[in-house]
Amino acid sequence: MATKAVRPKRVKIPVRGPGKTPITLIVNGQAHELLVEPRRTLLDALRKDLGLTGAKKACDEGTCGACTVLLDSKPIYACMALAIECEGRAIETIEGLARDGKLHPIQQAFIEEDALQCGFCTPGQIMAVKALLDANPSPTLEDVKRALSGNLCRCGAYPKIFKAALRAAELLESLRARHSH
Amino acid sequence: MPKVIKTKTEFEGRTLEEYVVVEGEGLEPWEPQAALRFVGKSTPRIDGPERVTGKALYTADVQLPGMLYGKILRSPHPHAKIKKIDTRKAERFPGVRAVLSSQNTPKIAFRRQTFLFDEIVRYVGDEVACVIADTEEIAQDALELIEVEYEPLPFVLDPEEALQPNAPKVHPSGNLLNGEPEVYERGDLKEGFAHADVIVERTFRTQCALHNCMEPHGSVALWEGDTLTVWDSTQHIFGVREGLARLLGLPLHKVRVIKKYMGGGFGSKNNLGKYTVIAALGAKMTGRPVKVILDRHEENLAAGNRPSSVQRLKIGAKRDGTLTALELKAIVAAGAYCLWPPSVGGPARELYLCPNVRTEQYTVFTNTGPLSAFRAPGYVEGTFALESLMDELAQELGMDPLELRLKNYAEYDQTTGRPYSTKGLRECYERGAKLFGWNLKKKGETRERFRRGVGMASQIWSGNGMPPAYALVKINPDGTATVITGTQDIGTGTRTVLAQIAAEELGFALEKISVELGDTQTGPYAPLSAGSMTVASVGPAVRLAAHEARQQLLDVAAQVLEVPRESLTIADGLLHSSALPKPVAVHEVLKNLENFMIIGRGARAPNPEDVTVNTFGAQFAEVLVDTETGEVKVERIVAVHDSGRVINPLTLSSQIEGGIIQGLGYALFEQRVLDRSTGIVVNDNLENYKVPTALDVPEIVFEMVDRPDPKANNLGAKGVGEPPIIPTAAAIANAVTNALGVRIYELPITRERVLKALGR
Numbered sequence: 056m057a058t059k060a061v062r063p064k065r066v067k068i069p070v071r072g073p074g075k076t077p078i079t080l081i082v083n084g085q086a087h088e089l090l091v092e093p094r095r096t097l098l099d100a101l102r103k104d105l106g107l108t109g110a111k112k113a114c115d116e117g118t119c120g121a122c123t124v125l126l127d128s129k130p131i132y133a134c135m136a137l138a139i140e141c142e143g144r145a146i147e148t149i150e151g152l153a154r155d156g157k158l159h160p161i162q163q164a165f166i167e168e169d170a171l172q173c174g175f176c177t178p179g180q181i182m183a184v185k186a187l188l189d190a191n192p193s194p195t196l197e198d199v200k201r202a203l204s205g206n207l208c209r210c211g212a213y214p215k216i217f218k219a220a221l222r223a224a225e226l227l228e229s230l231r232a233r234h235s236h
Numbered sequence: 237m238p239k240v241i242k243t244k245t246e247f248e249g250r251t252l253e254e255y256v257v258v259e260g261e262g263l264e265p266w267e268p269q270a271a272l273r274f275v276g277k278s279t280p281r282i283d284g285p286e287r288v289t290g291k292a293l294y295t296a297d298v299q300l301p302g303m304l305y306g307k308i309l310r311s312p313h314p315h316a317k318i319k320k321i322d323t324r325k326a327e328r329f330p331g332v333r334a335v336l337s338s339q340n341t342p343k344i345a346f347r348r349q350t351f352l353f354d355e356i357v358r359y360v361g362d363e364v365a366c367v368i369a370d371t372e373e374i375a376q377d378a379l380e381l382i383e384v385e386y387e388p389l390p391f392v393l394d395p396e397e398a399l400q401p402n403a404p405k406v407h408p409s410g411n412l413l414n415g416e417p418e419v420y421e422r423g424d425l426k427e428g429f430a431h432a433d434v435i436v437e438r439t440f441r442t443q444c445a446l447h448n449c450m451e452p453h454g455s456v457a458l459w460e461g462d463t464l465t466v467w468d469s470t471q472h473i474f475g476v477r478e479g480l481a482r483l484l485g486l487p488l489h490k491v492r493v494i495k496k497y498m499g500g501g502f503g504s505k506n507n508l509g510k511y512t513v514i515a516a517l518g519a520k521m522t523g524r525p526v527k528v529i530l531d532r533h534e535e536n537l538a539a540g541n542r543p544s545s546v547q548r549l550k551i552g553a554k555r556d557g558t559l560t561a562l563e564l565k566a567i568v569a570a571g572a573y574c575l576w577p578p579s580v581g582g583p584a585r586e587l588y589l590c591p592n593v594r595t596e597q598y599t600v601f602t603n604t605g606p607l608s609a610f611r612a613p614g615y616v617e618g619t620f621a622l623e624s625l626m627d628e629l630a631q632e633l634g635m636d637p638l639e640l641r642l643k644n645y646a647e648y649d650q651t652t653g654r655p656y657s658t659k660g661l662r663e664c665y666e667r668g669a670k671l672f673g674w675n676l677k678k679k680g681e682t683r684e685r686f687r688r689g690v691g692m693a694s695q696i697w698s699g700n701g702m703p704p705a706y707a708l709v710k711i712n713p714d715g716t717a718t719v720i721t722g723t724q725d726i727g728t729g730t731r732t733v734l735a736q737i738a739a740e741e742l743g744f745a746l747e748k749i750s751v752e753l754g755d756t757q758t759g760p761y762a763p764l765s766a767g768s769m770t771v772a773s774v775g776p777a778v779r780l781a782a783h784e785a786r787q788q789l790l791d792v793a794a795q796v797l798e799v800p801r802e803s804l805t806i807a808d809g810l811l812h813s814s815a816l817p818k819p820v821a822v823h824e825v826l827k828n829l830e831n832f833m834i835i836g837r838g839a840r841a842p843n844p845e846d847v848t849v850n851t852f853g854a855q856f857a858e859v860l861v862d863t864e865t866g867e868v869k870v871e872r873i874v875a876v877h878d879s880g881r882v883i884n885p886l887t888l889s890s891q892i893e894g895g896i897i898q899g900l901g902y903a904l905f906e907q908r909v910l911d912r913s914t915g916i917v918v919n920d921n922l923e924n925y926k927v928p929t930a931l932d933v934p935e936i937v938f939e940m941v942d943r944p945d946p947k948a949n950n951l952g953a954k955g956v957g958e959p960p961i962i963p964t965a966a967a968i969a970n971a972v973t974n975a976l977g978v979r980i981y982e983l984p985i986t987r988e989r990v991l992k993a994l995g996r
Contacts, residue, residue, distance in 0.1 A: 106299065107290070111294070111451070113450045114921065116923075118923045149289065152289070166285065171284075172728065173499045173500040177288055178288075181288060200931055201931070204931050207922065209898075209927060210500060210890075212894060214933060217930070217933075
């Protein structure tokens, strides 16, 4: 049976690459112009082009969470996003957390609870906690465990990470209470 | 004056004799009741801020101007001869700066059994060549342009098969390491079994486990003239320096190895890696810095493993539970190369009082990734078999497992005949049982879908530390002090613990102390951070260095303040004396001395010759087994360990929890899976190699005996890195048996094995 060929409607997609292409990334509130190959991941763009080495490359294939950053407030594995996909979107990394030389309450809680050993997964853990607490300011222990289930810690700092997340929630709550007065 | 002493040291189940140089006067350990200000206090990590802000610079984060990247071509064959290798196309690829292979590098002997680039490859993942290029992507692309002609050779993957006379040979000298088994024997085994009323005998199997440190192995190499600087993710900067100097023919002062922060090692970073030598050669060849970092797949192929074991274990006992004989025959898979075989028979030789013991270990080469140390190598495997069979014996005798262990409590070290310096195992059992609510009968078999079970296991390990280890303590003119030593903080909290020790001894506030580690050019020698020995090796040297610095400070202060030296004491950075109207700050004294800098030196004293210094512990597990799915859920672990004095309860508790969680992964789901027809690791990634996640964590309750060991060293402290992983799998296995009524003799206890044991 003959079918009439239908010509698909052409959608104009701008072709970029395979060579380097200019992009603008907004990282921790600052715009950065860079020139990257389309295949460059957000993780490599952060680490190699911007020198922001807080997000770690531990697997580079979306299986460990050490490169967790926030993209439009949602936690993502930076190794699983292409830099060009993230153009114009709000990217938050561990480097943006401390302000004016003062640690973020989550960072403070991680130190006080000793929620780290080698520290290599820590920036990712902290960003995952940040995403959780931004969305759910008073999580239960179960909420914390679920939110962190995509962030591996080979040293097994998990029990302390849970404590730190819950403590950070309290610290943030008391800060909010103080501000509202 | 330095004194040269010949001393015996124990490391990971083996005793060595070596010369060490010590100097200075000994210091007695602090009294158990001494009021200490910093030692024994929970102290958050002094390098916490760097680690939580992403500022801590790991080897993988080092980026130097003009830096190139290296990617390693690895063998796709488990065993093959490289007939021809043609790198010309890869060399011509734009952005490629060099290709290293056997053709253009010196023939450098490596790991006793191979070369940096060997003409024979012996496992899937063995190094063949390395592309050095402007970017990682270019290097990766160019790897595909290297043409290698392999002549595949017969291969063997299974250690038991490898011991067969007609098995393919991994090395020309044969598949058995050193050509013979390692045998230990005491008493008369035959006699022992003849006197036994009950004999139990079983074969236990443990899997090959992969470290999967979060930071991959890797190095950055930089040549400045004829000086080589290497940033390396290593547990032993001085070992890497020595190895690089030896292999590259460099004098030691021209090699600098730096490791400021490291993302986990667990034993897999104890030794110099090929990637380090490759980075150094590539940097030399190109005249630019070179970074070689393994990817996750390479980590799982070529970065070491806890080798699999097959253990035939036989125990004989009298009706009352007294052990009469113990025999172990263990086969351990070395993989393709082996520097240091784990001691699987350690627990069988040491844990229980038994006059007649024989252990025999066959360490066997196979065409698989080479083994390395992995947190308590050998003892984790050996404890699983021994503690499983002890439970089986208890059942046979109708005894409580804990009672059987107490019945055979060893009051002295039977391998040397020496007493233990201290042994708190009995207390670990008692306190653990109480905390746990130990009652085997309470649980047992039920007909429900979910079955609950409890089990326990014991731990023995050295953790004694040893010389040589040296430290400097420098007092700056402003009353701050810097501890300098060539040790490493591999995530255990070494920096913090050393700062606590220095602050205690100096009488300075903790925030006045900084600690400089991980640089061979500035720090005096310290041993590898392994064998649970960093605190017990380096800590005493730091205390002595701080003590000497303090003596100098008192000498100087007495003259400047014109008061009798004996009247002076230091607390909180203030000099106190009855001859002074009010205390004087240290910096007030030093500021008049034109930048005079006090430098104290400390050396770790030898271990005592008349006693054995060990660590002990006991763990209790409660599990819930789903008999429909085979899933084992560990609900609770209670652990009580004895590692002498606790210096930092906070960081110590992290190590205990971490060890237990790693042990849980080993017990239930971690295992390297090989394709038997190709030798390929099929789960060489974190998707399919299962490490514990946040959702697998049980409730963990633990206590430390926390009693200083007066003979161990001047701190009374012993190691704690490895002890907590040792008994976990055994305790879980015993709890699963208690739940199911049948025993699983093989790790990991997967759902499949549980269902099989239940006959489903």
